[in-house]
Amino acid sequence: MNLNPLAEALNSDLSANGSSILQMLSEKGKAIFFPSKGILGQGGEAKGKEINATIGTALEDDGSPLVLPSVLKSLNMPKQSFLYAPSYGNPDIRDAWKAQVIRKNPSLEGKSFSRPVVTAALTHAISMAGYLFLDPNDKVIIPDLYWDNYELVFENAYGAKIQTYNTFKNGGFDVEALEEALNKDGIGKKVLLLNFPNNPTGYTATEEEAKKITEVLVRAAEKGNKVVALLDDAYFGLVYEDGVTRESLFTKLLDAHKDILAVKLDGPTKEDYVWGFRVGFMTFGFKGATPEQLKALESKAAGAVRGNISNAPNISQLILLAAYNSPEYVKEKEEKYAVLKKRYDIIQETLASHPEYSEAFEPMPFNSGYFMCVKPKGVDAEAVRVELLQNYSTGTIMLKGLLRLAFSAVPTAKLPQLFDNVYHAILALKSK
Ligand SMILES: Cc1ncc(COP(=O)(O)O)c(C=O)c1O
Known part of the structure; x- marks a missing residue:
C-alpha cells in the first residue's frame, strides 16, 4: 500500500532512535495521518484574512455564526459554541485535561507524555485505539470480567479477537493469569486492556498488584514483545479503600520500558458525571519518547478522529472547560x-x-x-x-x-x- 507522504513522515518519526512504536501500529494505524495540508491546513492559513472563503460553516454578514434562534434559546452559551472544534480537540481543554491528569496523578509531575487528543467519549477513544493498533485477527488480552461493549468495538469493528484470562484469584487480581495470557502465542505484538476501576466488578488493583502488573509487562517487553497497554480509566478517581491504587497505571507504564506503549483512555463521562456530553481523551507515553514521537501519535489519533467523526462536540468541550476553570x-x-x-x-x-x-x-x-x-x-x-x-x-x-x-x-x-x-x-x- 502506498502511504501518503504525511503518513510516511509520521512513521519515520515513530521509528526514529530505534523505537518500535511503528511496529505496534495496525495497517490502518500506519497509513493514517492528520491531513494538515488539505482543507484544514488551507483554512488555517486563511485565518484573519479580509475575505475568508475557506471554511464549511455558515456565517452572518457580520461574521458571527449563522444560527437558528429556536436552537440558541435553549442554551446559555455564546454563538461560537455552534462552531466546529478542531479534530485534535479544543486546545484549551486538552491542556486543562493534561493539567488535571497530573494533579490527580502526582507522580506524573515532570514526566513526558503526549497532549491528550479529544475523542467523542471513551467508547470512541477505545475504538480509535482499535483503529490504530488492531488488525483483523489480532488478539486483545482482557480479564474475563469485562465491559461487554469491548466486543462490538474490538471484534465487530476491527475483526480482532478478545482473549480472556481469569480476573480474580484469592480475593484479588489474578496477575499470574495475565502473565500466562501474555506468554501465549509466542513473541510478538501484545495488545492488552486494563480497566480500573472495573466495569462490571468495581475492582481496582491494589498498590501491590499494580506494581506486579507493571513487572509482568516489563518482563513481557524484555522478552522481545511489543506491548500496547490500553488503560480504560473511565471510572478514574472513584476509589474507596486504602491500599488501592489512586493513580492510573499510566503513571507506572509510561516510562517502564521502550517497548511498552501506554495509552490512557479517559474522560469526563463518569468522572465528571456528563454521560451524554460525549467527550473523552487519548493520551500516549512510552520510555524514551521524543516530543516528535509523541506529536506523531497525537497526529495519528487526530487523523483517525478526523476520518471517523471529524471532531467531538464543541459545545460539550466548552461547557467542560468552563467547569474546569471554575473555583468550585x-x-x-x-x-x-x-x-x-x-x-x-x-x-x-x-x-x-x-x-x-x-x-x-x-x-x-x-x-x-x-x-x-x-x-x-x-x-x-x-x-x-x-x-x-x-x-x-x-x-x-x-x-x-x-x-x-x-x-x-x-x-x-x-x-x-x-x-x-x-x-x-x-x-x-x-x-x-
Ligand atoms: C469500562 C467502561 N469503559 C468505557 C465506557 C464508555 O464510556 P463513554 O460513555 O464515555 O463512551 C464505559 C461505559 O459504561 C465503561 O463502563
Missing part, C-alpha cells in the same frame, strides 16, 4: 465522590451485618467505581435477575453468571433493600 469544581467533585463513597460504605455495612447472605450469594471483590457484583449460589444468575424483576421490582444486570449491581444509580436509603431483595429472590428460587 474540585470541591463539587469531592461532594459527589462522597455520595458514592457513602453508598459503598453502606453496602459494606449491609454485607457485614447480614452473615446469612452468604448462604445465597458471594460478593465479588470490589473497592471502587460505580458497580459491584454478586455470585448467586446454587441458582442461575439469569433466573435471579428475572425473579428480581418479576417479584421484587428490582432491576440488575446478569453477566457471566454474576449479577451486577450499579450502586451508583440506587438511592442510598434503598441499598439495604436491594441486597435483601437479592437474598430473598435467591432463597425463593432455591425453594422452588
Whole structure:
C-alpha cells in the first residue's frame, strides 16, 4: 500500500532512535495521518484574512455564526459554541485535561507524555485505539470480567479477537493469569486492556498488584514483545479503600520500558458525571519518547478522529472547560465522590451485618467505581435477575453468571433493600 507522504513522515518519526512504536501500529494505524495540508491546513492559513472563503460553516454578514434562534434559546452559551472544534480537540481543554491528569496523578509531575487528543467519549477513544493498533485477527488480552461493549468495538469493528484470562484469584487480581495470557502465542505484538476501576466488578488493583502488573509487562517487553497497554480509566478517581491504587497505571507504564506503549483512555463521562456530553481523551507515553514521537501519535489519533467523526462536540468541550476553570469544581467533585463513597460504605455495612447472605450469594471483590457484583449460589444468575424483576421490582444486570449491581444509580436509603431483595429472590428460587 502506498502511504501518503504525511503518513510516511509520521512513521519515520515513530521509528526514529530505534523505537518500535511503528511496529505496534495496525495497517490502518500506519497509513493514517492528520491531513494538515488539505482543507484544514488551507483554512488555517486563511485565518484573519479580509475575505475568508475557506471554511464549511455558515456565517452572518457580520461574521458571527449563522444560527437558528429556536436552537440558541435553549442554551446559555455564546454563538461560537455552534462552531466546529478542531479534530485534535479544543486546545484549551486538552491542556486543562493534561493539567488535571497530573494533579490527580502526582507522580506524573515532570514526566513526558503526549497532549491528550479529544475523542467523542471513551467508547470512541477505545475504538480509535482499535483503529490504530488492531488488525483483523489480532488478539486483545482482557480479564474475563469485562465491559461487554469491548466486543462490538474490538471484534465487530476491527475483526480482532478478545482473549480472556481469569480476573480474580484469592480475593484479588489474578496477575499470574495475565502473565500466562501474555506468554501465549509466542513473541510478538501484545495488545492488552486494563480497566480500573472495573466495569462490571468495581475492582481496582491494589498498590501491590499494580506494581506486579507493571513487572509482568516489563518482563513481557524484555522478552522481545511489543506491548500496547490500553488503560480504560473511565471510572478514574472513584476509589474507596486504602491500599488501592489512586493513580492510573499510566503513571507506572509510561516510562517502564521502550517497548511498552501506554495509552490512557479517559474522560469526563463518569468522572465528571456528563454521560451524554460525549467527550473523552487519548493520551500516549512510552520510555524514551521524543516530543516528535509523541506529536506523531497525537497526529495519528487526530487523523483517525478526523476520518471517523471529524471532531467531538464543541459545545460539550466548552461547557467542560468552563467547569474546569471554575473555583468550585474540585470541591463539587469531592461532594459527589462522597455520595458514592457513602453508598459503598453502606453496602459494606449491609454485607457485614447480614452473615446469612452468604448462604445465597458471594460478593465479588470490589473497592471502587460505580458497580459491584454478586455470585448467586446454587441458582442461575439469569433466573435471579428475572425473579428480581418479576417479584421484587428490582432491576440488575446478569453477566457471566454474576449479577451486577450499579450502586451508583440506587438511592442510598434503598441499598439495604436491594441486597435483601437479592437474598430473598435467591432463597425463593432455591425453594422452588
Ligand atoms: C469500562 C467502561 N469503559 C468505557 C465506557 C464508555 O464510556 P463513554 O460513555 O464515555 O463512551 C464505559 C461505559 O459504561 C465503561 O463502563
